Amino acid sequence: MLKSNLNQVRSTTPLVHNITNYVTVNDCANILIACGGAPIMADDVDDAVEITAICGGLNLNIGTLNSRTIPAMMTAGIRAGELNHPILLDPVGAGASTLRTQTALNLVETLPLTAIRGNISEIKTLATGTGATRGVDADVADTVTPETLDAVIAFAQEFAAKTGAVITITGATDIVATGDRVGIIRNGVPMMADITGSGCMLSAMATAYLTANPGDPFMAMVAAVCAMGVAGEIAVKNMLPTDGNATFRNRLIDAIYHLDGDTLEGRASYELR
Amino acid sequence: MLKSNLNQVRSTTPLVHNITNYVTVNDCANILIACGGAPIMADDVDDAVEITAICGGLNLNIGTLNSRTIPAMMTAGIRAGELNHPILLDPVGAGASTLRTQTALNLVETLPLTAIRGNISEIKTLATGTGATRGVDADVADTVTPETLDAVIAFAQEFAAKTGAVITITGATDIVATGDRVGIIRNGVPMMADITGSGCMLSAMATAYLTANPGDPFMAMVAAVCAMGVAGEIAVKNMLPTDGNATFRNRLIDAIYHLDGDTLEGRASYELR
Amino acid sequence: MLKSNLNQVRSTTPLVHNITNYVTVNDCANILIACGGAPIMADDVDDAVEITAICGGLNLNIGTLNSRTIPAMMTAGIRAGELNHPILLDPVGAGASTLRTQTALNLVETLPLTAIRGNISEIKTLATGTGATRGVDADVADTVTPETLDAVIAFAQEFAAKTGAVITITGATDIVATGDRVGIIRNGVPMMADITGSGCMLSAMATAYLTANPGDPFMAMVAAVCAMGVAGEIAVKNMLPTDGNATFRNRLIDAIYHLDGDTLEGRASYELR
Numbered sequence: 093m094l095k096s097n098l099n100q101v102r103s104t105t106p107l108v109h110n111i112t113n114y115v116t117v118n119d120c121a122n123i124l125i126a127c128g129g130a131p132i133m134a135d136d137v138d139d140a141v142e143i144t145a146i147c148g149g150l151n152l153n154i155g156t157l158n159s160r161t162i163p164a165m166m167t168a169g170i171r172a173g174e175l176n177h178p179i180l181l182d183p184v185g186a187g188a189s190t191l192r193t194q195t196a197l198n199l200v201e202t203l204p205l206t207a208i209r210g211n212i213s214e215i216k217t218l219a220t221g222t223g224a225t226r227g228v229d230a231d232v233a234d235t236v237t238p239e240t241l242d243a244v245i246a247f248a249q250e251f252a253a254k255t256g257a258v259i260t261i262t263g264a265t266d267i268v269a270t271g272d273r274v275g276i277i278r279n280g281v282p283m284m285a286d287i288t289g290s291g292c293m294l295s296a297m298a299t300a301y302l303t304a305n306p307g308d309p310f311m312a313m314v315a316a317v318c319a320m321g322v323a324g325e326i327a328v329k330n331m332l333p334t335d336g337n338a339t340f341r342n343r344l345i346d347a348i349y350h351l352d353g354d355t356l357e358g359r360a361s362y363e364l365r
Numbered sequence: 366m367l368k369s370n371l372n373q374v375r376s377t378t379p380l381v382h383n384i385t386n387y388v389t390v391n392d393c394a395n396i397l398i399a400c401g402g403a404p405i406m407a408d409d410v411d412d413a414v415e416i417t418a419i420c421g422g423l424n425l426n427i428g429t430l431n432s433r434t435i436p437a438m439m440t441a442g443i444r445a446g447e448l449n450h451p452i453l454l455d456p457v458g459a460g461a462s463t464l465r466t467q468t469a470l471n472l473v474e475t476l477p478l479t480a481i482r483g484n485i486s487e488i489k490t491l492a493t494g495t496g497a498t499r500g501v502d503a504d505v506a507d508t509v510t511p512e513t514l515d516a517v518i519a520f521a522q523e524f525a526a527k528t529g530a531v532i533t534i535t536g537a538t539d540i541v542a543t544g545d546r547v548g549i550i551r552n553g554v555p556m557m558a559d560i561t562g563s564g565c566m567l568s569a570m571a572t573a574y575l576t577a578n579p580g581d582p583f584m585a586m587v588a589a590v591c592a593m594g595v596a597g598e599i600a601v602k603n604m605l606p607t608d609g610n611a612t613f614r615n616r617l618i619d620a621i622y623h624l625d626g627d628t629l630e631g632r633a634s635y636e637l638r
Numbered sequence: 639m640l641k642s643n644l645n646q647v648r649s650t651t652p653l654v655h656n657i658t659n660y661v662t663v664n665d666c667a668n669i670l671i672a673c674g675g676a677p678i679m680a681d682d683v684d685d686a687v688e689i690t691a692i693c694g695g696l697n698l699n700i701g702t703l704n705s706r707t708i709p710a711m712m713t714a715g716i717r718a719g720e721l722n723h724p725i726l727l728d729p730v731g732a733g734a735s736t737l738r739t740q741t742a743l744n745l746v747e748t749l750p751l752t753a754i755r756g757n758i759s760e761i762k763t764l765a766t767g768t769g770a771t772r773g774v775d776a777d778v779a780d781t782v783t784p785e786t787l788d789a790v791i792a793f794a795q796e797f798a799a800k801t802g803a804v805i806t807i808t809g810a811t812d813i814v815a816t817g818d819r820v821g822i823i824r825n826g827v828p829m830m831a832d833i834t835g836s837g838c839m840l841s842a843m844a845t846a847y848l849t850a851n852p853g854d855p856f857m858a859m860v861a862a863v864c865a866m867g868v869a870g871e872i873a874v875k876n877m878l879p880t881d882g883n884a885t886f887r888n889r890l891i892d893a894i895y896h897l898d899g900d901t902l903e904g905r906a907s908y909e910l911r
Contacts, residue, residue: 622882
């Protein structure tokens with residue numbers, strides 16, 4: 093199942109339009125190529141609508157959003173919706189500022205989002221309209237533990253039912269939820285928090301998975317989250333003693349580049365409810 | 366001949382002004398240093414004209430162009446022209462949107478371009494005023510094959526004669542053309558298409574070659590294209606089994622960093638007509 | 639002493655707000671994580687003030703400044719000042735254009751800067767109101783030599799006394815100065831000039847050091863400069879023959895990631911006057 097999701101990406105080379113932050117944009121582009129997709133970035137309102145029309149999916153990431161890119165996100169999103177393209181929202185730093193929170197909320201309300209991926213603090217902010225994040229990282233008070241897992245799942249499913257989007261909350265344990273389905277993924281390594289862009293890269297890659305697997309966005313998200321986690325595990329295994337987070341970033345993308353369906357299927361640690 | 370082009374870059378450290386996309390800008394800066402040049406980026410209309418005046422050459426790349434950077438490209442280009450600086454245009458995604466196509470056409474019409482470098486789809490778009498690209502990659506219908514090579518060369522020469530710019534079309538086989546000269550380069554490896562920015566990096570580096578070798582822009586472009594292709598071959602040779610596209614990107618820049626004139630001369634596979 | 643500065647960063651995870659250029663921003667984010675801090679980037683005037691308020695320190699870097707980011711720097715800086723957050727200014731390219739020089743001078747005049755870090759040409763520009771840089775690199779005429787060292791120190795101390803900021807001039811020999819204290823650091827390797835962003839990364843990391851060590855900004859800067867130099871030395875030691883500047887960049891960040899207080903203390907080569 094995961095295998096076919098991965099293979100669909102490699103065999104169809106989905107072209108993904110990214111309106112994303114300038115911090116991790118290069119990594120997002122390279123991981124899209126690594127997974128079998130193709131990236132294009134266009135964030136001017138006069139360019140984004142046309143560019144999104146030639147793509148298969150749209151990845152909206154509000155890190156380093158600004159007065160110029162916000163209308164581009166909105167208009168590209170509306171156009172992508174008209175074309176039935178999958179749209180993923182990554183609400184980077186929602187809860188950290190009014191502009192980020194409000195922009196994310198506006199996008200959620202206006203666009204027919206296929207998926208939303210963030211950390212627990214960001215998703216809580218979107219669901220409740222207010223929240224606290226520690227910058228772009230999850231607030232400690234929000235950490236998902238074995239004790240809180242069921243409550244977080246119920247919360248995610250409720251928000252998924254309300255929005256119609258597949259809700260993906262990533263952290264030490266990852267949760268993918270629709271109103272009636274849940275995936276719990278236990279792949280990944282702590283070092284993924286030691287680089288900038290693990291989340292951004294996952295969102296970019298997941299948009300390629302959604303685009304290549306239009307029949308089942310839920311499983312596409314589960315597969316993408318598993319792929320990222322498995323790649324993290326492979327990347328750590330390939331680390332030399334002097335390697336640090338910069339090299340880890342490269343090895344993570346490299347691992348996605350080499351990941352095949354059998355490896356993904358064999359190493360994925362996930363549970364569907 | 367190629368050797369002297371490379372050595373001129375290393376001995377004169379040309380300072381290149383880049384108005385370029387934010388996706389691959391870091392790689393462009395590092396490859397400029399690797400080849401022996403020096404980069405500076407300035408894309409505000411109030412900054413770009415003065416910055417271009419202290420540089421030796423100008424690299425205009427329209428990926429992620431926007432309403433703020435387009436006038437900066439134009440005014441910096443006009444100033445660079447007044448100063449007789451070489452100007453290279455990389456029409457990323459021309460044909461993919463009206464804004465990109467129209468901006469590229471305006472730059473071609475207004476500026477005394479020394480060189481234009483793109484894939485076959487982008488160059489066709491500029492030459493005909495309309496075209497189709499698959500995002501920022503060449504359209505499949507446009508692939509240069511042994512059967513179509515002569516026609517593509519004739520097309521490139523015609524466009525070169527019309528614009529006065531050295532036309533460089535890169536792909537599996539690379540073509541460098543003026544109205545009466547042609548270079549066909551067969552270096553390079555398929556993996557160069559597996560990273561973002563191979564083309565952008567070549568354009569940045571080629572601007573350094575043009576700046577350091579003002580007497581013969583055609584040979585400067587041939588040398589830069591050969592250098593990039595040879596570096597790709599060396600980079601692949603240095604790959605370990607677990608290395609993927611992220612590491613390839615580093616090894617490519619590393620190979621440019623170590624490339625010397627004799628290696629370039631010895632490994633370059635090119636034909637002049 | 640240096641050891642406690644480093645350990646303070648690792649134990650407090652200072653969140654640093656960066657308004658910085660898009661060329662080296664990813665490296666700045668990753669080195670902030672590597673050293674034990676956490677990065678956030680926000681450069682829109684409607685976002686920057688709120689974001690800076692949730693952070694502990696502010697890093698202002700004027701590379702690729704533009705009409706949209708300049709007011710964000712100013713307003714975020716004013717807010718950071720009200721909150722007594724340390725503010726570091728990196729005047730990239732001051733002296734290379736009127737916009738850069740004037741923006742840097744305005745920031746110096748308006749904000750309660752804790753530290754200013756640049757090359758000798760940039761700092762001279764700020765101190766005298768005019769100057770010459772070779773793009774973003776120091777002008778050759780400005781090179782600090784054993785013969786000119788005392789004069790440069792006197793100049794730095796005078797400018798420090800005038801501005802109240804810790805003045806840090808980096809080059810082959812690094813100088814950290816207040817009105818009555820001086821640190822001379824002799825760590826580092828020439829290869830740090832072969833990548834883009836050595837200075838930007840140091841400024842980002844130094845802001846984390848300032849944030850985590852509010853009691854003594856002078857020693858925080860000395861420690862950050864030593865850490866960067868020592869990391870450069872370690873990175874070079876870890877280079878393989880085919881590694882070039884791209885790989886060096888990764889190894890530099892990797893070395894910061896692994897750097898501990900004892901190694902820093904043991905390898906730091908500095909003199910306090």
